[in-house]
Amino acid sequence: MAAENKSSAGWNTRSWLNLRTAIQALAFIGFLALFLNAVPLLMRLDPLAVLANFISGRSLPPFAFIALAMTLLALIFGRAWCGWLCPMGTLLEWISFNKCRTKKITIPDGWRSVKYVILIAIILAAVFSNLTLMIFDPLTIMVRTFATAIWPGLDLAVNAAESLLNNVPVFQAPLARFDNALRPLLLPTTQLSYPEGWIFAVVLAAIILMNLVAERFWCRCLCPLGAFYGLAGKISLIRRRVNESCIKCKLCEDTCPTGTIRRDKDCSSDPGECIVCLKCMDSCPCSTSDFGPMFSPAKFNSYDPVRRQLFLGLGAGAVLALLFRLGLPSKQRNPYAIRPPGAGEQDMTAKCIRCGECIKACPTGAIQPSQMDSGPEQLWTPVIVPRIGFCQYSCNACGSTCPVSAIPALSLAEKKSTIIGRAFIDRDRCLPWAQNTPCIVCEEMCPVPRKAILLHTVRTKREDGGTMLLQLPTVQAGRCIGCGLCEYKCPVEGESAIRVTA
Amino acid sequence: MAEFTRRDFLKYALAGVGAVLAARFITACSSPQTAQNNPPMPAPVTPATEENDTSAVKYPDLAVVRGGEPEALARKAVELLGGIRRFVKKGDNVIIKPNIGPAMRTYEYAATTNPWLVAAVARLCLEAGAGRVRVMDQPFSGTAESGFLNSGIREEVEKAGGEIELMSRFKYASTDIPLGRDIKKWNIYEDILKADVLINIPIAKQHGSALLTLGMKNLMGAVQAAQLFHLNLHQRIADLASRVRPTLTILDAIRILTANGPTGGDLRDVKKLDTVIAGCDIVAVDSYATSLFGLRPDDIPHIKIAAEMGLGSNDLYKLNIREVTLGS
Ligand code: SF4
Ligand code: SF4
Numbered sequence A: 001m002a003a004e005n006k007s008s009a010g011w012n013t014r015s016w017l018n019l020r021t022a023i024q025a026l027a028f029i030g031f032l033a034l035f036l037n038a039v040p041l042l043m044r045l046d047p048l049a050v051l052a053n054f055i056s057g058r059s060l061p062p063f064a065f066i067a068l069a070m071t072l073l074a075l076i077f078g079r080a081w082c083g084w085l086c087p088m089g090t091l092l093e094w095i096s097f098n099k100c101r102t103k104k105i106t107i108p109d110g111w112r113s114v115k116y117v118i119l120i121a122i123i124l125a126a127v128f129s130n131l132t133l134m135i136f137d138p139l140t141i142m143v144r145t146f147a148t149a150i151w152p153g154l155d156l157a158v159n160a161a162e163s164l165l166n167n168v169p170v171f172q173a174p175l176a177r178f179d180n181a182l183r184p185l186l187l188p189t190t191q192l193s194y195p196e197g198w199i200f201a202v203v204l205a206a207i208i209l210m211n212l213v214a215e216r217f218w219c220r221c222l223c224p225l226g227a228f229y230g231l232a233g234k235i236s237l238i239r240r241r242v243n244e245s246c247i248k249c250k251l252c253e254d255t256c257p258t259g260t261i262r263r264d265k266d267c268s269s270d271p272g273e274c275i276v277c278l279k280c281m282d283s284c285p286c287s288t289s290d291f292g293p294m295f296s297p298a299k300f301n302s303y304d305p306v307r308r309q310l311f312l313g314l315g316a317g318a319v320l321a322l323l324f325r326l327g328l329p330s331k332q333r334n335p336y337a338i339r340p341p342g343a344g345e346q347d348m349t350a351k352c353i354r355c356g357e358c359i360k361a362c363p364t365g366a367i368q369p370s371q372m373d374s375g376p377e378q379l380w381t382p383v384i385v386p387r388i389g390f391c392q393y394s395c396n397a398c399g400s401t402c403p404v405s406a407i408p409a410l411s412l413a414e415k416k417s418t419i420i421g422r423a424f425i426d427r428d429r430c431l432p433w434a435q436n437t438p439c440i441v442c443e444e445m446c447p448v449p450r451k452a453i454l455l456h457t458v459r460t461k462r463e464d465g466g467t468m469l470l471q472l473p474t475v476q477a478g479r480c481i482g483c484g485l486c487e488y489k490c491p492v493e494g495e496s497a498i499r500v501t502a
Numbered sequence B: 001m002a003e004f005t006r007r008d009f010l011k012y013a014l015a016g017v018g019a020v021l022a023a024r025f026i027t028a029c030s031s032p033q034t035a036q037n038n039p040p041m042p043a044p045v046t047p048a049t050e051e052n053d054t055s056a057v058k059y060p061d062l063a064v065v066r067g068g069e070p071e072a073l074a075r076k077a078v079e080l081l082g083g084i085r086r087f088v089k090k091g092d093n094v095i096i097k098p099n100i101g102p103a104m105r106t107y108e109y110a111a112t113t114n115p116w117l118v119a120a121v122a123r124l125c126l127e128a129g130a131g132r133v134r135v136m137d138q139p140f141s142g143t144a145e146s147g148f149l150n151s152g153i154r155e156e157v158e159k160a161g162g163e164i165e166l167m168s169r170f171k172y173a174s175t176d177i178p179l180g181r182d183i184k185k186w187n188i189y190e191d192i193l194k195a196d197v198l199i200n201i202p203i204a205k206q207h208g209s210a211l212l213t214l215g216m217k218n219l220m221g222a223v224q225a226a227q228l229f230h231l232n233l234h235q236r237i238a239d240l241a242s243r244v245r246p247t248l249t250i251l252d253a254i255r256i257l258t259a260n261g262p263t264g265g266d267l268r269d270v271k272k273l274d275t276v277i278a279g280c281d282i283v284a285v286d287s288y289a290t291s292l293f294g295l296r297p298d299d300i301p302h303i304k305i306a307a308e309m310g311l312g313s314n315d316l317y318k319l320n321i322r323e324v325t326l327g328s
Helices: A013-036 A047-057 A065-075 A080-084 A089-094 A107-129 A132-136 A138-165 A169-186 A196-214 A217-222 A225-236 A251-255 A279-283 A306-328 A345-349 A357-361 A397-401 A412-416 A432-433 A441-445 A485-489 B006-029 B031-039 B070-080 B114-125 B144-151 B153-160 B191-195 B215-222 B226-241 B281-295 B301-308
Strands: A238-242 A287-291 A367-369 A380-382 A422-425 A453-461 A466-475 A498-501 B061-065 B093-098 B132-136 B163-165 B174-175 B187-188 B197-203 B203-207 B211-213 B246-256 B270-279 B319-324
Touching: A013 A080, A013 A089, A013 A138, A013 A279, A013 A357, A047 A107, A047 A225, A047 A345, A065 A080, A065 A225, A080 A089, A089 A138, A089 A196, A089 A217, A089 A380, A107 A132, A107 A217, A107 A225, A107 A306, A132 A138, A138 A196, A138 A225, A138 A357, A138 A367, A169 B163, A196 A217, A196 B270, A225 A279, A251 B226, A279 A287, A306 A380, A345 B031, A345 B114, A357 A397, A367 B144, A380 B226, A412 A485, A432 A466, A441 A453, A441 A466, A441 B226, A498 B281, B061 B070, B070 B114, B070 B203, B070 B246, B070 B270, B070 B319, B093 B114, B093 B191, B093 B215, B114 B132, B114 B197, B114 B246, B132 B191, B144 B153, B153 B163, B174 B191, B187 B191, B197 B215, B203 B281, B211 B281, B215 B226, B215 B281, B226 B301, B246 B281, B270 B281, B281 B301
Parallel strands: B061 B319, B093 B132, B093 B197, B132 B163, B197 B246, B203 B246
Antiparallel strands: A238 A287, A367 A380, A422 A498, A453 A466, B061 B270, B174 B187, B203 B211, B246 B270
């Protein structure tokens, strides 16, 4: 992004700006494509996720070199990630509410230090093998929200529209074609439900609404990934420069989306805040503002992570990590928190970065973000909730999608014999046992080759006084893998009469 | 930076009102609810064809063909029943309903209908000039896409020129079952009810609660919330068979699953019989098929109930059965 003279024919500052807009749009489409195909590349691009996972899990996650490359790029281009690639940043730029902000609010500079506090807290908690705070990472927020709220919500809306349009004969054929050709690529084919999806929708909406206070409020004040890149930006090679010909016209101050250009400071900016959007370069009437190599580190600001922020962050991280430690030793774990195949409870705290890629990958929607009931330190880690979806017998999608191997990548054969839980029949709710009514849906569904549900046939009285044969199910413990298909299909209303526990 | 003006507000408000009106309009255009709930019953197949003298022709009730490749078995069976043109007319909208029970098994495990058999029937229909041949089912332990893929049915059917349909949620309609004794209404897939020709291609396998899953049990793939059938399974299977009436049932007994059904997964439970049993009378097909498992029609309650309800015949002695072994 070297400086270019505005008047030079062909390539000028406007071209740079257009290039950035195009790359942003492409990167966002790329994000959607990765999301839809459950390719775990996005989180591997995230140096914060990889670093935190490395510290916390005490081993390098796969493909860590990608994150290293991103860090090296940041040492050259600073926070360009935020202005050019980050899907959250792009979203915040597209929904900037610039038109709605009528009067200019200057937010106190001190607020900018919050993001550094969060960053330091994440790293310190990771030292204590706890990654709960990764819920603040912008990429985890994006994937989680798209997986549990936006994607299934879109599906609901499309389905409602389809049911409506299907009443009109001319639409029927195209609708069928859409459902068979496009739906499998763009939308879930089975209805997914995420009872807690609204929480994520609210969180993302709140982040977007903060734009009403100031443009890219999230990027300025809160984003820990932005803080990480910001620190790299302080010493990055290419930075914004202002030369003496500046007339302090303040045009750049008004266009800067992060508000880091300050007239009272000679129209200079902080490379830790600058997202290299190049808007200042374009707005400058005298071509004073440009981007080029600078060699001495940038000077520190009051909000930069000096002592106070450092201590705050360390304190917050330590307190949180210790608090969570006190919480729940694994013996008292929630028995209904069934983990995806092969994932250990310890991995869930220490390795899972809470990205939700596995949630998206699971074709039956079985994987749900756990709430507080497995302990606060497990917040939004994956659990299988069989009443909502079952673990498909020939599927190992979650393991091969998890970007940090918190869920091991099992081969299909390994996965089929991996025990994720055990089914127990509640004889007080089971229709044949409790109500003398034939059923055994569980036996029918059980997918293991030698069925894990055994049937005992007894002769019992019928309602009308005659006799009948009734089949009573029991679980053959050694065969059950805990896939939860029986719990999913059990026709008893409300709580299933057969339940899988970890 | 421009403000959000009154003009903007009016613009958005108008768009909103427009959308609501459009939705209203569409609902108003739709056919009245009652008509939709009761698509006509399929007409019974008449034994008459143009080229045959109607009075003289007498087709067998059942065709049982053994010993051959799936395609040959299918062709011979249909030929014995009078040829595909007896059932499929030019331009007909044909739906084929195989059994793709568990989404994860390949055909060897005999838990899903043989893909070559399904493809052969699709090809036959297209040869008879069918306008459209669709194959559909909803597997129960996985997504439909994976079921079509793993069973091999997608590949073979598409090679034959047929279409695979992933059954859409919005196409199920609450449907009256006038002859039903236990269930009088259920959500059934509309297209299956409206097809000109419905060809049912079940696979014969053992089943815990239904004892065997054959032709009638296979129709459960056309409904929503099938697990609720189990509360009174045999009666409800028969009730459904009174409403969803296939033109032709071609039972796949090329490989049958004798235990651990309907999901299977162990080749020791699979028996290779290379047999196809076809007929227009679904009860008769199911009745004959019980013999593959060493049972009698009366051993399977839903067959007995269906016969009592007059849906077909379970009296193997009175049926006209043509048995043929290929290559002999
Ligand atoms: S292996 Fe099971 S839990 Fe994991 S994605 Fe597949 S179905 Fe879901
Ligand atoms: S377990 Fe799931 S949420 Fe956690 S890191 Fe892996 S894919 Fe992301």
